[in-house]
Amino acid sequence: MAQGTIGNSEFDRDTAVTPLGPGLHEAELSPGWTILGAVNGGYLLALVGRALAGVLPHPDPVTVTAHYLTASRPGPARIRSEVVRAGRTLSTGQASLTQLDEDGREVERLRVLAGYGDLDALPDDVRTTAKPPPLPPYEECPGSRNAGGGGAGGGVAALLGSTEIAGRLDVRLDPATAGWALGTPSGNGEMRGWFALADGREADPLALLLAVDALPPTAFEIGLSGWVPTVELTAHVRCRPAPGPLRVAVTTRNLAGGLLEEDAEIWDSRDRLVAQSRQLARARLG
């Protein structure tokens, strides 16, 4: 696999959008970012995020909310974007991704509302009490590209490796949150791991929109199985990430009414909290 760089990588090619007219882009949803046929929500967010960057006066996503309306399929898609407000330091945009159904009718897949800014222009004061998650070293965490990490290693490698998206990502789980892969979930709503792109492309703000939804669902560690479709996801990008694999920690504290929240935080190699996200997802109790 050729080394990926920002602008020349699998992620950049598969999230490319082509302008068709004012506020209108077309794209091809790649089958490489699916999990058992379902297109990954973070991949969709990054792709729409790229279209919005093409119409807004600011380059970087700062706060992005997506409502997932219907299940996207690999294949052609269109993105309609609108500038809601162009401000001095932040601008606000809205976008809608659609696909044609079997009868040729246009169906909306997701609706996005987002604030963009220039991360490099923000003041660099930081007052944070947040701490990076505890995580064993990258080399010791099992994933589709690393069967190490002790007992859970082979199981995690096999399970993550069975998804199409495993060819694009290098996700490595903390063995402490990988019990589900051996049939012994911890019962806690926690999932932690390392995130990198398989071709070595470094993360940028658009890749953070992918990373917030890239780990297996926390529901697996709670002991639930099956798909946990996202209803709504909001991601805040707080900082341009430094090079190197990212640490991702996802927590679910409340499963109620058939819905659960997944709170994700992403830390870069310089120990900075570069993104936070929360999604509301549907859970099926076993």
Place this chain on the structure above:
Amino acid sequence: MAQGTIGNSEFDRDTAVTPLGPGLHEAELSPGWTILGAVNGGYLLALVGRALAGVLPHPDPVTVTAHYLTASRPGPARIRSEVVRAGRTLSTGQASLTQLDEDGREVERLRVLAGYGDLDALPDDVRTTAKPPPLPPYEECPGSRNAGGGGAGGGVAALLGSTEIAGRLDVRLDPATAGWALGTPSGNGEMRGWFALADGREADPLALLLAVDALPPTAFEIGLSGWVPTVELTAHVRCRPAPGPLRVAVTTRNLAGGLLEEDAEIWDSRDRLVAQSRQLARARLG
């Protein structure tokens, strides 16, 4: 003050919306919900939430995101709402609140994207690890309607009481997070307190949209002063609240790039986590 009830209270009158046509409502933003002239963001969210409930097939807000575009003023406003998707258990809507500026031009104040459902129809399984925040009893926490609570009591009562919204709310702060009122902020990004409506109206899902933005900013306890305007706020309503004052805990973990997040959780008298929210706000470092 007459005892308020759901449907007949200050909150209901001041968030009333009048249909003008398909997807179009008018409203009057009340000066009673302002803080030094600025209309409270939670009040705006509740008012738009009521308009959306009028156009969507489901009654209750489940996930609501608002982008605050320009500063709202007391006076007339219009809300345009759109059904994005009507599903079986959840529907998605979008709304825009506008006002006329001095020159009679329509200016958008906030844009909202929301998912609605029927909270009473959700399955009632709960698996939660979240715990209610530690908080002294309602009677012992100082607020605009209660000068008790020891040392900080008088200061909190005076400061909260100096805002217009103090006539509508009965917010009482945990003395442990009220040091800012005495000029001795803790330095921690935490604010906790009790929330009730001043006229005794019980909380419902729309009032939760108000409650997530009703405490003083966590920035005060970090040691910053001045306005902390919301850029974006997302609230999840997880459960219809039981009667009685609500406990609200707000936490800021990361202040960086001139922005900070405020994570709020709201607990009802039955110890259920009834709402979660996160907002991204601008902070001015002193």
